[in-house]
Amino acid sequence: MTIVIFGGGGDLARRKLLPALYNLHVDGVLPPRIAIVGVGRKPMSDDDYRAFAKEGVEKFSRRPIDAHAWESFAAALFFVAAEVDGEQALGPLGARLDIVEHERGLNGDRIYYLAIPPTLFAPTVKQLARSRFVPPPDGRVARVIVEKPIGRDLQSAREINDAIAAVFEERAIYRIDHYLGKETVQNILVMRFANSIFEPLFNQKYVDHVQITVAEEEGVGTRAGYYEQAGALRDMVQNHILQLLAMVAMEPPHSLDADVIRDERLEVLKSLRPIQGDEVDANVVRAQYGPGFILGKAAPGYTQESGVAAASVTETYVALRVCIDNWRWAGVPFFLRTGKRLPKRASEISVHLKEVPPILFNADPGARLDPTILAIRIQPDEGFSLGINSKVPGPHVQIYPVKMDFHYGSTFGGSSPEAYERLLLDVIAGDTTLFMRRDAVEAAWQWVMPILDRWAERGRDGLVTYPAGEWGPEQGEALISSAGRRWLAP
């Protein structure tokens, strides 16, 4: 197997892909015969690339470097400088791949990882076809991995998907949403469908509402160029958050077959009630962070960040009230929020069950009991907890909400594999379960588009600010408090 990383000299390769591949190597789960070939515009020798990779592994791997393991891993690393412009642009790459594969006894099965800007997806796959890198479907393995964002709207997503589909079959296309590779996200299915306690409760009869929070502490940092064009809705909601929503809300699949699971996730996306026109103003809050404090230090506002236009209307925070119009979830609001420069980095899903009737222990309106909440912590404190009201020992009836807390770190010890490790391994194994199918990507864009259209119409109107280091703007609080609920801070 040969893994060809377009953008192999870039940040994603350095921070995520090469450390993930190294850890898979240490775990002994990579194919015994493998080559990893970085491709980039800037020329680099193989040794330089190995040094580049080592620096990335030392800094970002979950494990420290082991000299023996590194030696054998580094021997599989190569680099080829190439452009995707021109008739024979990938000719030199093809020649080098042939040599490497011949020398290492590889059979020519390849994975092409497009760790490059989306604008280069179509030209690159065209070049792969032109250079005969993609064999007929029944021949050697040729798979392509595509990083988000897949487009910046429905039309551009379709164009990218069309361009890739012209070269690769859908089953050979792996659209990465790295959230789906996280242990805790995979555990949502296990928790729901391997335990008899939860699934019977996951419906409109018992669930009051569901919250999904994906909070980032960081500001826009060095990504202003990308972020100015994207914003929180495109960067987080269209992909990560809607995928989390689909995992929580999907029907039980009849098997663990990749397409069966992906069909069920798609059904959820198709059942989302569209938010259109002035409904957007009532159900979606968009905001930009202003100056504030993060961990005691002053933090600049979004428009003071390097590379951000002073009159930028890009949202760094979005909160939404979403409804799923199907039998299971009718009438259950899903509150979603994400933002930059929030107090901490944390992703969490919480399922809030309905309150017990206001009699017996819940009779005092001034001292209502906490509702039962199932909190699924995606990161960084991976695990889940279930709140249960319990009597405090003693002569009086005093009730306290206790937690049944499952915590990956203390339960299993060791560090969980990074999402990219799991996802790369799945691509090698040909398992598409944790990847987004074309129809799901486009369904998500289709649902998001009316919101983007409304914002484009309104310009700055409706865009509010929040101080860096706080949980978003007042309007975000009002969105949920007007429905009689409150955000659960992770």
Next chain:
Amino acid sequence: MAGAVADRSWRASTPEAIDADLSALWREVGRGETPVARAVMSNLIVFRSPSAASGEDAAALIRGLPVEDVVARHPSRVIVLEHCHGETPRAPSASAVGILTFGPATARYGVELIVVRSACPEPSLLSILRRFVRGDIPTSIWWTEDMSAAQPSDAMLTIGRQLVYDSRRWRDARRGVAALAPLVRHHRVDLADINWRRLAPLRRALVHARGPLKSDAWRGVDVRVAHAGGDAALAWLFAGWLRAERVRCADPTAAAGAGEAAREQDREPLLTAWIGTMTATLSAHTVQIVCPDAPPLVVAAAAESEADAIAAELRSLAPDAVLISALGALV
């Protein structure tokens, strides 16, 4: 649940790396032969003023406080904050994370501690606290300082549901009560005074002996109160309790010392009240009520450690309306 600490794991950290270091510490603990479950019933923010003794060792900031005993009784995510007001916003200067494990080898549970030393303006302090508190559990602030000298900022109080303090630490009871006035008036946070708990047996005994404060037995009676050295706040709270129900009570006065022997045996009255012909005395272990027309009433005042008292308050989610009324009568 109270038990001795079975193990302590500490790791120096940086403010930015606290979450990662805590996760790493849990993984270390989790690799042991005995599984350790994380126990967390609340966030407990422990506020301390800077102390020269703590030096650069952030973990030393819990010395001198019964933190371990409190979390043994009420497992909490403890955030110890040593804070002094600074002029310019800056990151906390030192920090550490720890895990205390309790319980027998067959049922170990662990409690996490985060220790942070900071010096920044009050508005930025909140950003430090928000970073470390968990939102799915109640948050209490344990103010370990003399509130008559230093009070929690408004910003700090917005993050907790409850403010735990001990008015016995007050050097100036009147100033302490004055410091609480805004909290009493606007009820921004539930108040939990450890000292107030010491009055409970006296209050119960008096109600038993004389009837509820609203009853006629208390009408037209003049009450005088004397207190031992260091217990002025206790006496003022007692006076507030009476005044809240319109019982006439003079300002408390300090009592003459009871002598070395009595003090050593904890028999010195902490507080003596004269209610008409009735005399009520509260000492460390008993309440005694004497009146001419009935045999003396002696009830035990259960000994409660500071840790017991704090843990009991942390478990209480309802506001203490009687304490609020008593303070309200004093402010």
